[in-house]
Amino acid sequence: MKKAWSAKYRRWEGEGVGVWARRLSIARYGLKLCLSGKIIKIFLVLAGAQALILSGVFFFYGQLVAPESALLDWLERLGGEQVRTMFSALTSWALLYPEICVDGIYRIMFYLLSFSGPFLSMIIVALFVHRLIANDLASNAIVIYNSKALTRWDYLIGKFTIVSSILSVVWIFPVVVSWLLGNLLSPDWSFFYHSFPSLIRGVVLGVIAVVSLSCLALLVSSLAKKTGAAVAFWILGWISLSVVASVASFAHPAFDYVSPTQAIYSLSAGIFRLLDLVMDAQGMLPFFGSFFGRMSDGMDPSDLPIDNGEVFLPLLALGAYCVISIAVVSRRIRA
Amino acid sequence: MPESFVIETRGLLKSYGTQTVLNEVDLRLPAGAIGLLGPNGAGKSTFIKCLLQLEEKNSGEVKLLGKDIDRFGRETRKRIGYAPEQDCHIPGMVGCEYVTYCGELSGMPFEAARQRAHEMLDFVGMGQERYRKVDTYSTGMKQRIKIAQALVHDPDLVFLDEPTNGLDPKGQALILELIERIWSESGISVVLSSHLLHDVDRICDRIVIIAQGQIVAHDTLAALKERRRPEAEVVISENKDSLMRLFEEKDWSCSVMNNGNVKVVHGERSLNPLIEVMRDAGISPLEVKESPNALSELFLQALETGNGKTSA
Structure with missing residues (x-):
């Protein structure tokens, strides 16, 4: 102790790092803190497992349309000539209409994936939302951040990076990884090209969802002065907005987008535009034409049980949430 | 520069x-x-x-x-x-x-x-x-x-x-x-x-x-x-009365403090005249402290001035 106390002060003459390194330090320490629980890791593994499931689906589909794949041989042995004919047709369609048969499959799968996103996001964010800003406000650590070589925007960017990195595992990671794996395992690498539009749609939806939900998470975390309150605010906010939206939508359908979940679902439908896909399939592929014809008792697209979804209003709602969140959070984190 | x-x-x-x-x-x-x-x-x-x-x-x-x-x-x-x-x-x-x-x-x-x-x-x-x-x-x-x-x-x-x-x-x-x-x-x-x-x-x-x-x-x-009144605290064990009389003769205001020491406002630029007076009188103090509570008094004085300023 005596020796430690008599330690001399030595000046530091090293080279400093830039502001982005400081922001990343906030993100790195924050991620370490947020991911310290076991339950959150389980949910993140579940979210990541979606990538494997999708990759498996894409792999099997790729094998089905490959002329000489082992899977096709096995199915043909199992089902005989009828199966052979059906899959030969599928292979031909895939070659003739890749925008329907390849891109369409990716589009449908990524669209289905978007249904799990809001639920997983709500659970995962609830597990760490109190560790974002509420912790710093409750412990006065915000004073330390503000007294260092940082502005409140640097702090916000650091915190935003934490949430967005975690939510990317739910929204963007499965899309990108399954697209990569699915195409790497596909019989024809032209699938990379044909499925690229679906990747873009999936990533666009993922980015919008990640950004808007991250802003909301920061807002909720900054409103709570006690760490426990942040979790309660997040869950109650999520549920109450859904209830309010569903009640208010009776007055006007646009009120449905008060709920971030509904806004994301609608945006997802608007981005993937499955009705357009079905219409194209109807027109190009006789098999699908008759199939959908039977489903809708006619050829009128409005009779089909799917729609293209709204883009503008949900995007406006999510954008408004982002603006409000940034405005409130930036005020709250002033020391 | x-x-x-x-x-x-x-x-x-x-x-x-x-x-x-x-x-x-x-x-x-x-x-x-x-x-x-x-x-x-x-x-x-x-x-x-x-x-x-x-x-x-x-x-x-x-x-x-x-x-x-x-x-x-x-x-x-x-x-x-x-x-x-x-x-x-x-x-x-x-x-x-x-x-x-x-x-x-x-x-x-x-x-x-x-x-x-x-x-x-x-x-x-x-x-x-x-x-x-x-x-x-x-x-x-x-x-x-x-x-x-x-x-x-x-x-x-x-x-x-x-x-x-x-x-x-x-x-x-x-x-x-x-x-x-x-x-x-x-x-x-x-x-x-x-x-x-x-x-x-x-x-x-x-x-x-x-x-x-x-x-x-x-x-x-x-x-x-230095801005404070030149004063000192004299720690003395005996001859306290003689010391007080000596200071009074020199027209230096003095008082006995709660701790028994003698506080004197001598009005000189240094302690030397004070020490000389005591030496000539044959009084040997244990310690002479210069303006012992200077900062404290200065602080209070400054606060009073501040109050005056704000109230004015």
Whole structure:
């Protein structure tokens, strides 16, 4: 102790790092803190497992349309000539209409994936939302951040990076990884090209969802002065907005987008535009034409049980949430 | 060569609603150990917070280390350390991790910050406690780690807000010794905010007294002490009455203090005439202290002046 106390002060003459390194330090320490629980890791593994499931689906589909794949041989042995004919047709369609048969499959799968996103996001964010800003406000650590070589925007960017990195595992990671794996395992690498539009749609939806939900998470975390309150605010906010939206939508359908979940679902439908896909399939592929014809008792697209979804209003709602969140959070984190 | 100032403020105004906390503060402070004195609620902490942009000022200019904080706030704070009055650790972090993190936030690379964190924890006298969570620290340890995080990035100016708060006398002495070493060993300017005169008197060579949001006195400690009435405290075991008579004969007002010592206002520039008078009379005091409570009296006088100013 005596020796430690008599330690001399030595000046530091090293080279400093830039502001982005400081922001990343906030993100790195924050991620370490947020991911310290076991339950959150389980949910993140579940979210990541979606990538494997999708990759498996894409792999099997790729094998089905490959002329000489082992899977096709096995199915043909199992089902005989009828199966052979059906899959030969599928292979031909895939070659003739890749925008329907390849891109369409990716589009449908990524669209289905978007249904799990809001639920997983709500659970995962609830597990760490109190560790974002509420912790710093409750412990006065915000004073330390503000007294260092940082502005409140640097702090916000650091915190935003934490949430967005975690939510990317739910929204963007499965899309990108399954697209990569699915195409790497596909019989024809032209699938990379044909499925690229679906990747873009999936990533666009993922980015919008990640950004808007991250802003909301920061807002909720900054409103709570006690760490426990942040979790309660997040869950109650999520549920109450859904209830309010569903009640208010009776007055006007646009009120449905008060709920971030509904806004994301609608945006997802608007981005993937499955009705357009079905219409194209109807027109190009006789098999699908008759199939959908039977489903809708006619050829009128409005009779089909799917729609293209709204883009503008949900995007406006999510954008408004982002603006409000940034405005409130930036005020709250002033020391 | 013009004198460089570590702190310069011009017309610094801060108010909360109708209450003015800092009233057009003009101040220029050169490098050194600076004591910011004032009673509780005088505006010391707000003054520091305005300098560091932790509080938004209403108007006025502030320059730290020669740079305008409105234009170069982030760059300036890179060269400044701050140990706030209240606890401000990040829950769940162990001591050395916390100081390393603070180093990184101040712009140090991770490896350098980690090495430097250990150096600073050695400097503030923390041993194996550094591997414990900060939440479990005693008040003294928390004060030390606050100083370590303020110094980790090797600033040129460090603000310490009430660093001896809540400490026992031994803890206070250790922290004061540490602060003294910051300026004397490294040349880092220290601004020590305190309402404890003893803390400031022991460490600082320049004093700023702030009251009701105004600077009521600002000078070097020596100059401020000179401004006081020349008085002394004579510690004597016998011949107290003779001594009192002797002083009265010289027209020096004197009184016996509660501790039994004799306080005398001698009106001379030094203690030499006083000592000569006692020597000629054959009185041998045990000790003669020059202006023993000068800072305390000066503080009270400044506060009175401040009150007068504000009421006027």
